Amino acid sequence: MSNLDEWIHNANECISIVLINEKGDIDCKFHPTFTYSIFGDSEVLYGYKNLNIEIQYVLPSMTPELKVTYSDRLAPESGVEPTNVDQTLSIYMRDDRVPENLEPVNIRDIPVLESYSFDERKFCILKSKPSDIGAVMQYLQLFSLLFIEGGSFIDIFDPKWTIYLLYEIKDEQYYLRGYCTAYDYYKWDKEKTDGVRPRISQFLILPPFQKEGHGSRLYNAIVNNFLQDPKVLEFSVEDSSEAFDALRDRCDFQRLKSLNLFTSPEFHLPLSKEWLHSQRSAIKLPPRQFLRCCEIAFTMKLK
Ligand code: ACO
Known part of the structure; x- marks a missing residue:
């Protein structure tokens, strides 16, 4: 040699x-x-x-x-x-747990959660059960291994999974730009016995399209979907990365700020347990993430 x-x-x-x-x-x-x-x-x-x-x-x-x-x-x-x-x-x-020769997926049949334009380009966010788009999901699983640290294949046929897909539309054709999976965990609540606590599991914007704001758009669309769903009592994130933590903090903080939470008369140190509790059920953030956003707001006020 x-x-x-x-x-x-x-x-x-x-x-x-x-x-x-x-x-x-x-x-x-x-x-x-x-x-x-x-x-x-x-x-x-x-x-x-x-x-x-x-x-x-x-x-x-x-x-x-x-x-x-x-x-x-x-x-x-x-x-x-x-x-x-x-x-x-x-x-x-290919995920070999998925039967071969499934009917091809018509992307246009997947429900649209949100559409937006950016730099005169058109994008849409679709929401589906992974099993309903098995013909695509069987191949998409590899992306989690290649781009998300600790990423793994999900069980496409477990109905508790939801997938959100981000596509760019050019000349009526759909081009994948990213996706996010979330798993519905049961959340006990004495007033709501069918409550769930979705956990964002895999979140990916394809590398050439990162740092253009798509991650924030996708995250905000998913969160708005959680906020509108009465079954969702709280939502969380599984094994986040540094980059995703930054995105999540920025988006959650902006959302709470736009709700005038940080200008409320009760927003002063020490924060009362009653105020935290009363706000948290509406914004559906886990306690730690809610406190983190409050901490960011206090730090900014001090500057
Ligand atoms: N021009 C320049 N910069 C911009 C623009 C723009 N038009 N729009 C946004 N940005 C900046 C943002 O301000 C932000 O800056 P910051 O990093 O200094 O805070 C940065 O770009 C990223 O924000 P977005 O563009 O909204 O996010 P992006 O689309 O890049 O997605 C993500 C972020 C999801 C982490 C992406 O980098 C990714 O997929 N990484 C690889 C996989 C990964 O780590 N996924 C998360 C794992 S954890 C989990 O799955 C639960």
Whole structure:
């Protein structure tokens, strides 16, 4: 072996995700953030020269196609077994608990939660049960592994899951930009026996579309949906990331501020338990997140 480095690759760098529209035009191309759950903690691929891996997704069905190219592969006599890229990735590219040959999903049939425009571009947020869009969900599961630390496949057929999908609409075609899943936990309340406490589980804006405000739009649309649903008593977030914490704090704080909560005469230190309790049932935040927003408001007042 001449130069050992030529045969070793960082999996995140040599894998590309490519979204392709129905005409075959490339919509966007980006790299995964994490591959440790697929290729091990070192996220390294061995045994190929000039390795290039593309997972191409055809929109809107998200049907994937794996394309692996390299200029040379280590011979069996070398004693090193090259990473079995095709076989390993194929295991994760489709959730095999979903029956094959499901009816294709017509995105236009999924209920629209909210639409918005940004820079003369059109977006919509759709809400569905993952099982109702199984034909798409079977492929979407991999994104949670590739972009969310600690992300895992969800049980598509558990009716307690809801998925919110963010699409950009260009020339009547739907282009995926992000999604969020939430799980309905039971919440006991003596006055409301069918109350739930949804927990946001996986929240993703595809990398090329981050930092354009879509995460905030998606989060606010989901929260408004929770606030309007009388069954939802409180909502929370599972294993958040630093970036998502920042987004959540900013959106929750702005929402409470727009309700004039921080200018109310009762908003002074020490905050009374009665005031906290009376406000919390309407805004549906868990105690810790509500206090966090109050803390941000006090810090800003002091400045
Ligand atoms: N121009 C420039 N900056 C902008 C614009 C704009 N038009 N609009 C918003 N921003 C800024 C915001 O002010 C914010 O700045 P800050 O980071 O300094 O606070 C930043 O961009 C991000 O805000 P959004 O654009 O609303 O959020 P984004 O669409 O980037 O989504 C998210 C954030 C969801 C964390 C995204 O980065 C992501 O998907 N990351 C990878 C996966 C991940 O970590 N998901 C969360 C895991 S935790 C869980 O799933 C429960």
